[in-house]
Amino acid sequence: MSSSAASFAAALQAARTAVGAQDYPHGALYLVATPIGNLGDVTLRALHVLQLADRVACEDTRHTQQLLRAYSIDRPGDRMLALHQHNEAQAAQQVVAWLQAGERVAYASDAGTPAVSDPGARLVAAVQGAGLRVVPLPGASSVTTVLSAAGSVEEGGFVFVGFLPAKAGERETAVQALAGEPRAVVLLEAPHRIEALAKALALLGARRVTVGRELTKQFEQVATLACAELPGWLAADPQRTRGEFALVLHGEPQAAGSDDGERVLRLLLPELPMKTAVKLAAEITGGSRNALYELALRLKHAE
Incomplete structure (x- = not known):
């Protein structure tokens, strides 16, 4: 066992203790978020599911094998499937077949949360289209x-x-x-x-x-x-x-014209609490809520 893997032995035991008693249904796809750089950012649920799953589909089998070994998780090569942007549609059908046979399948992209920018969206659509369950495991995301x-x-x-x-x-x-x-x-x-x-x-x-x-x-x-x-x-x-x-x-809220903001606020403030009036004025005019709030305060003080 490498020094890196040995350092995660306690984490593996903690994962079994903390989340092992939870329900992990068969015939479900588990979307596993993996670290975007720091190995310590893996979650206990991710460690447990990567050990528990019958199969692991991943963007790059070599990369994911290295990751698993770093956590001292042994996964035979014949239990792993490459599923990336070039073969996702075809590989998704293999995953669906495994799920229909009652197996648990974990999917991990190279880093971060699958199906956001990385592959996985078409896999999820295929699994859902087959009436099967998708279980997302939250975790690292750039x-x-x-x-x-x-x-x-x-x-x-x-x-x-x-x-x-x-x-x-x-x-x-x-x-x-x-x-x-x-x-x-x-x-x-x-x-x-x-x-x-x-x-x-x-x-x-x-x-x-x-x-x-x-x-x-x-x-x-x-x-x-x-x-x-x-x-x-x-x-x-x-x-x-x-x-x-x-x-x-960074966002740049579009400033409402002062005349528009003041006109709308003068109509709303007598009828509504100030926060509600400001919120509605921002939605109506497209203005900055902070700027409209300051204007509302000035109007109130001027009464």
């Missing part, structure tokens, strides 16, 4: 990790876009469309395309972007800066273009 570090998700929520088009013209068109998006936007990018993405995002000028590089890994880096500064930030250090990237384009 999307929620970078959002939590950006501090930009307010009342409007966020939009997950993932990878923009690889072709320059299509990518710039996509960025121009994002310029009008008032909510935070999550983007993903590979190291060989990060400079091209930075160049496209620079067109958004002063709009803020949080860059998460090598999240959860030894050389993790998180920085927030103006989009116009992103190409220069990358160029300042060759290390900054290495690794996987998750980015948050």
Whole structure:
């Protein structure tokens, strides 16, 4: 047993103790979130299900075998199935057949939560289409990790876009469309395309972007800066273009005209509590709730 695997022996026992008594139905697909870099981010349920499952389908069998061995989980090669973007439709039918035979099948992508940006969505659709159960196991995700570090998700929520088009013209068109998006936007990018993405995002000028590089890994880096500064930030250090990237384009709520906001608030405030009036005014005008709240306070004080 390697030193890495030995260090997780206690975690395996903890998994059996903590979640082993729960119900794990046969004939179900288990979507297993795996770490995006730090092995310690695996969950107890993930460890238990990876041991319990009759079969493990995964994006890359070699990668997942290394991961399992790191956790001291022994999985014979004939009990694993490669299921990736190039064979997902065909491999999904094999998984459905195993489930119909009453087997438990776990699916793991190379890192993070399956079926979000990684393969798995077509597998889930095929399993559900066959009337079989899908059991999601929450865990590591680059999307929620970078959002939590950006501090930009307010009342409007966020939009997950993932990878923009690889072709320059299509990518710039996509960025121009994002310029009008008032909510935070999550983007993903590979190291060989990060400079091209930075160049496209620079067109958004002063709009803020949080860059998460090598999240959860030894050389993790998180920085927030103006989009116009992103190409220069990358160029300042060759290390900054290495690794996987998750980015948050900060939201820019569209400001309502002061006349519109004041007019709507003057109609609503006499009839409704202030918070409710502000919420409705924001929905009606598309304005910033914080700005409308400050305006409501001024109107109240002026009475």
